[in-house]
Amino acid sequence: METGIATVMTTLGQQARGAAKAMRMANTGAKNRALQLAASVIRREMNEILAANAMDMQAAEASGLDAALKDRLLLNGDRVEAMAEGLEQVAALPDPVGEIDHLRYRPSGIQVGHMRVPLGVIGIIYESRPNVTADAAALCLKSGNAAILRGGSEAIHSNRAIAACLRRALLDSGLSQDAVQLIDSTDRAMVGALITADQYVDVIIPRGGKSLIARVSAEARVPVIKHLDGICHVYIDAAANAEMALNIAINAKTHRYGVCNAMETLLIHQDAAALVAPIVQAMLDKGVEVRGCDRTVAAVGGLDVKPASEQDWATEYLAPVLSIRIVDSFEQAVDHIAAFSSSHTETIVTENHEAGQRFLREVDSSSVMWNASTRFADGFEYGLGAEIGISTDRLHVRGPVGLEGLTSQKWIVLGTGQTRK
C-alpha cells in the first residue's frame, strides 16, 4: 500500500477505534438525542446540502453519467427531508445494545446468559446514493458502532455535506464525532486500504452492484456481510389455489422490476399447468417478456413466449422479463431452486401442508415463504424498523439486516462466589 494511503487509513482507523469504545458505552438517550439532532441539522443545512449536490450533478453532467445514475445521485428538498425523517425513525427504534436474554441458572449455581453488544467499527462502501451516508451512519450509531463511510466518488460533495451534519450533531450531543467518518478521498486505493484494515475494522458492508461486491469480497481481509444476486423463485405447487397463485406471481414479478426480491423464475407443477396460460397472459398484459421451457411454450398456444435457454435460469433480470419452467414434481422444483437460486428468497404457493412444510425446511435460502409474495423480503416488512442490507451469506446474519445484525452477543455470568470444582 502506498505510504500516504496507509497513513490516512491508520488515522481513520485509530479514530474509529477510539470512537467505537465510547459509542459502545453511550447510553440510549444520548444516541437518540444525537440522531434527532442530526435530523434537525440536516433540515437546517438543507441549502448547503443541495448546493453540494448541485456540484456533484454538474460534474455528473460533464462526465456524461447515465440517467439512472444521475437519478440516484440527485437530491432535492423531498429527498433531504426523507433523510432527516429516516434519522428520526432510527432514533425511535428500540436500542439492541445491552439487552440480556436467556439468563438461566446452571447446576453450579451460576447464572449464564447473553448480552447484546456492538460489533465495533463498521466500514460501509456504497455507490452514488448520498442518502446512504445518513441511513447507514444512523444504523451504525444506534447499534453502538463507529462507521467509516466510503461513498461513490461522484457523490463526494453531497456526502461531505451530509457527513458534516452528522458529525456536528454528534459533537453537540457530547458523543465522539469520529463515530462517523467519511473517507474524504476519491482514490480507489482507499477502498483496498479499508477492506484490508483488519486491525481497525470489524466488518465491511458493501452496498451496490455486483462488481463492487465481487471486488470487495475477493480482496477483503475484514469479514464482509454481503448481498449478491437476487434470483428469486415462485413455485406453484400441484395443490395451489389458482387465484392466489396468479396474484402472488403477478405481485412478485411486476410490483417493482429492479429490486432484488422480485421473482425472476416461475416454476409450475405439471398438475397446475392449466395456470400457465392465464399467468403468461397477465404478464404480457403488464408488458413482461416471457421466456419458457419447451412445455411452457407448448402450453400457452399462440401466446408470445420465447424459448428459455440454460442461461435464463441463472439470470437476475432486474427487468420486465420472466422465465417459466414446468416441473414434474415438488422435488424437481426444489432441485431447480438448489441449482439456480442465489439463496435470497423463494416462495411456494400450495394448500398442501406437507408440501409447504417440506419447502420451508428443504429450501436453503435466506428467506423461505409459503403463500406470500417474495416482495415481502425486506427489513421494514419483517419488522426490523430499518435495514442496512440483505445478507446472502451464511454466517452471522442471513436475509434483511437491521440493528441486531450490527451487533453480536457476549456471555455474561452472575455468581455469588462460585468456583469450579
Added chain:
Amino acid sequence: METGIATVMTTLGQQARGAAKAMRMANTGAKNRALQLAASVIRREMNEILAANAMDMQAAEASGLDAALKDRLLLNGDRVEAMAEGLEQVAALPDPVGEIDHLRYRPSGIQVGHMRVPLGVIGIIYESRPNVTADAAALCLKSGNAAILRGGSEAIHSNRAIAACLRRALLDSGLSQDAVQLIDSTDRAMVGALITADQYVDVIIPRGGKSLIARVSAEARVPVIKHLDGICHVYIDAAANAEMALNIAINAKTHRYGVCNAMETLLIHQDAAALVAPIVQAMLDKGVEVRGCDRTVAAVGGLDVKPASEQDWATEYLAPVLSIRIVDSFEQAVDHIAAFSSSHTETIVTENHEAGQRFLREVDSSSVMWNASTRFADGFEYGLGAEIGISTDRLHVRGPVGLEGLTSQKWIVLGTGQTRK
C-alpha cells in the same frame, strides 16, 4: 496450487457439498442413530484403533516428539471409551436444526420468524489429539453439517481408524458417509487448499496452538471461527468480599494451569490492597510464581514477588505464573483489561451493584463475569452440552461454541396469499 492437491480438494469439496445437502435434511432420529452406532463401532473396533495409535506413537518416539505432545497423541482403552461416550452424549443433545422462533404476525398479515439451519460444510483443522476426530465430527453431524477433518500428521493412523468407524456408522444408518471426510494426506499444502476452498467450505474452525491459528487466519479465504489467546483477568474491586475474592483468585489461577480460561493477571483495587499479601501467600503455597507491579512488591513485605514487566501484562502464561497489579480505580482496571486482555474472559469480584453492572457492560470480552471464577467459561458449564471451541471473534458467535454456533438462521414467512401493496 499444485494440480494433484487441487484435484483432491475438488473431490473432497464436491463430496462434502453433496453430503451437506443430505445432512441438512436428515431427521433427528437418523442423526442420533448414526451417532449411537458410531459409539458402538468405536467400542467394537477398539483394538484396531489402539493398533493404529501404536503406529503413531512409534513414529512419535522415533521422531523425538516431546512428552506433552505424546501424551496428547496417546490413546488407551479409557480414552477410546471416553470418545464413544462423547458420541452418545452428542446424540442425547437437543437437535437445533429446524427450530423456529419469534414467529410473529406483521401488519400485512404475514407471519415472520426464524428457522435454525446448518451452516453447510465445516472444515476442522486440529493438531495431535485423535479424539478431536470423533468429537468434532459428532458436533458437525448433529448440527446437520458435513465435516472435512484435517488432523495433525503425527496422528494420521489413529485418525484414519476413527474416521473409518464414523463413516461405517453413517453408511449403516443410511446417511451419506461423506458427511465425515478425513484429509488422508499429511501434505501441509492440503491445509492451504482447504482454507481457500470457499466454493466448497462454509467455515473453518482451527483447533490448536497459536501458530496454527495465526497461519489459518492469515491465509484463509473461507470465514474462520477462531480462538486466539486467553489472557484472562480477575479484578478485585474495592467493595469485594475478602473471602470470596481469595477463593475466586485461587480457583481461577490454580484449578488448572494450561487452560485458556485460567487467570493470568490479577487486578486489585488499592482500597482492597490488604488482600494482596494473603493472596500472594496462598499462590506461593500452591507453587505459583508471582510477578507484581511496584505497589504489589511493596505491599507484600518479605514475600517472594518478582517485578512484573510490561510484557507480563500481555502474556498468556498457561503455567503456574501470575502477574498482579494494584490499580487506583475501577476505571483503571477496565482500561488495563481493554489494553491487555485477549477478550476471552474477565471477572469482577464486588458486592457493589453499580461496579458489577458497569463491569458487565463496559468490558468487551466473550465472557464477562461477576463474582464467579473465570474457569466457568466453558461449553459444558454454560449448558451447551458440548463445545467445539471458544470463539474470540466478534461476528457470528463469541465465547464457547456448541451446536448452535454451527448453525445459522434463515427467515421463514407464512402467508395466506398476501401480496405487497
